[in-house]
Amino acid sequence: xxxxDYYAVLGVxxxxxxxxxxxxxxxxxxxxxxxVSKEEGADEKFKDLGEAYEVLKDPEKxxxxxxxxxxxxxxxxxFEPPPGWQSAxxxxxxxxxxxxxxxxxxxxxxxxxxxxxxxxxxxxxxxxRQSMRMRGEDVHARLALFLEEVFHGCDKQVSxxxxxxxxxxxxxxxKKTLNVKIxxxxxxxxxxxxxxxxxxxIGGAEAGDLLLEIELAPHPTFAVEGRDILVTVPIAPWEAAxxxxxxxxxVGGKVSVKVPKGSSSGxxxxxKGKGFPGKHSGDQIVVLxxxxxxxxxxxxxxxxxxxxxxxKAFNPRSKLHV
Numbered sequence: 001x002x003x004x005d006y007y008a009v010l011g012v013x014x015x016x017x018x019x020x021x022x023x024x025x026x027x028x029x030x031x032x033x034x035x036v037s038k039e040e041g042a043d044e045k046f047k048d049l050g051e052a053y054e055v056l057k058d059p060e061k062x063x064x065x066x067x068x069x070x071x072x073x074x075x076x077x078x079f080e081p082p083p084g085w086q087s088a089x090x091x092x093x094x095x096x097x098x099x100x101x102x103x104x105x106x107x108x109x110x111x112x113x114x115x116x117x118x119x120x121x122x123x124x125x126x127x128x129r130q131s132m133r134m135r136g137e138d139v140h141a142r143l144a145l146f147l148e149e150v151f152h153g154c155d156k157q158v159s160x161x162x163x164x165x166x167x168x169x170x171x172x173x174x175k176k177t178l179n180v181k182i183x184x185x186x187x188x189x190x191x192x193x194x195x196x197x198x199x200x201x202i203g204g205a206e207a208g209d210l211l212l213e214i215e216l217a218p219h220p221t222f223a224v225e226g227r228d229i230l231v232t233v234p235i236a237p238w239e240a241a242x243x244x245x246x247x248x249x250x251v252g253g254k255v256s257v258k259v260p261k262g263s264s265s266g267x268x269x270x271x272k273g274k275g276f277p278g279k280h281s282g283d284q285i286v287v288l289x290x291x292x293x294x295x296x297x298x299x300x301x302x303x304x305x306x307x308x309x310x311x312k313a314f315n316p317r318s319k320l321h322v
Contacts, residue, residue: 002105002107003107004048004051004052004105004107004108005069006051006052006055006056006065007052007056009048009049009051009052010024010025010028010049010052010053010056011024011028012024014066018057018059021053021056021057022053022057025049025052025053025057028045028049029046029049029050029053030137030202032045032046032049033046033202034046035165035202036165036202048105051105051108055108135201135205135206135207135208136162136198136199136200136201136202136205136206136207136208137163137198137199137208138198138199138208138209138210138211139160139161139162139197139198139199139208139209139210139211140211140213141158141160141210141211141212141213142212142213142214142215143156143158143180143182143192143212143213143214143215144215144216144217145182145214145215145216145217146216146217146219147216147217147219147222147224147229147251148251149182150182150184150185150186150187150214150216150276151184151185151251151252151276151277152184152251153181153182153183153184153185154181154182155179155180155181155182156179156180156182157177157178157179157180158177158178158179158180158210158212159175159176159177160175160176160210161173161174161175161176162174162176162198162199162200163199164199164200165202176197178194178197178210180192180194180212182214184277184278185276185277185278186214187214187216187224187226187227187276188214188215188216188224189213189214190213190214191211191212191213191214192211192212192214193209193210193211193212194209194210194211194212195209196208196209197209197210198210221249222251224276225285226282227275227276227278227280227281227282227283228275228276228282228283228284228285229250229251229274229275229276229282229283229284229285230284230285230287231248231249231250231284231285231286231287232287232289233246233248233257233286233287233288233289234289234290234291235259235263235288235289235290235291236290236291236293237290237292239259240259240262240263240264240265240288240290241261241262242261243258243259243260243261243262243263244258244259245257245258245259246259248271248286250271250274250284251274251284252274255271255274257269257271257286259288263288263290264288264290265288265289265290266287266288266289267287267288268285268286268287268288269285269286269288270283270284270285270286271283271284271285271286
């Protein structure tokens with residue numbers, strides 16, 4: 001009796017999580033399903049996958065198999081269970097026909113004592129073919145949008161690729177195009193799920209979903225932090241010193257903002273509710289940046305000289321450690 005390495009059959013490690021095992025099984029079962037695969041030996045590979053998944057998907061059955069696996073195979077590849085071995089995981093406890101049992105290997109029969117309960121398979125290869133239903137694969141795609149589009153919401157046309165069986169049962173790529181409504185307030189990295197728009201299922205099962213990941217194109221004026229939108233606004237030295245009202249752009253339109261008297265570069269002003277819309281709207285953060293004229297006329301230079309004399313006690317570098 002040949003030893004069956006169920007982890008190798010599914011292509012996963014011994015430490016694989018239940019989700020990893022399920023994902024590997026779904027991927028390989030789709031590849032070797034008799035209804036779609038034309039590869040040589042697909043039926044046998046499909047049966048091996050079903051047997052491996054039957055054992056590894058259940059914690060109790062997997063623990064029992066792991067215990068036996070420590071004994072390993074003989075040099076010739078055969079396997080003999082330890083003396084007095086008897087499965088305690090519930091395999092083969094009545095209710096199975098000879099046809100049910102024939103779908104499992106000799107190794108499985110010797111170790112677990114008969115067809116597995118609740119495997120979801122009928123007798124023989126035909127049973128696999130008829131009862132196997134597999135949900136279609138989810139399709140992941142990225143959609144690059146401008147800040148204004150995600151802020152206000154928009155309608156976009158999206159093209160992506162799904163895989164579906166042709167008339168010969170081979171999985172073939174097909175381009176699919178949808179008109180998608182993007183709700184206002186979506187942020188970069190968020191996903192929009194379109195149910196049933198992924199790859200078609202097998203055996204009449206439901207189709208997978210389309211998962212659209214939102215990407216933001218760089219903006220020349222605004223930056224994004226979470227739900228907040230940042231904008232750097234230049235102001236003149238006298239506006240910073242005396243205070244002023246300046247016009248500031250927001251994604252929703254221009255607004256007037258009061259610059260407090262005595263503001264410095266880097267000071268941040270918060271405009272509540274002017275960030276990304278939603279149940280908890282973000283804010284817009286206005287970052288002040290003092291800019292100097294490239295040239296001063298003689299009269300302005302004299303005023304600066306007078307200011308320097310008047311404020312000579314002020315040292316902007318007093319806290320700078322040199």
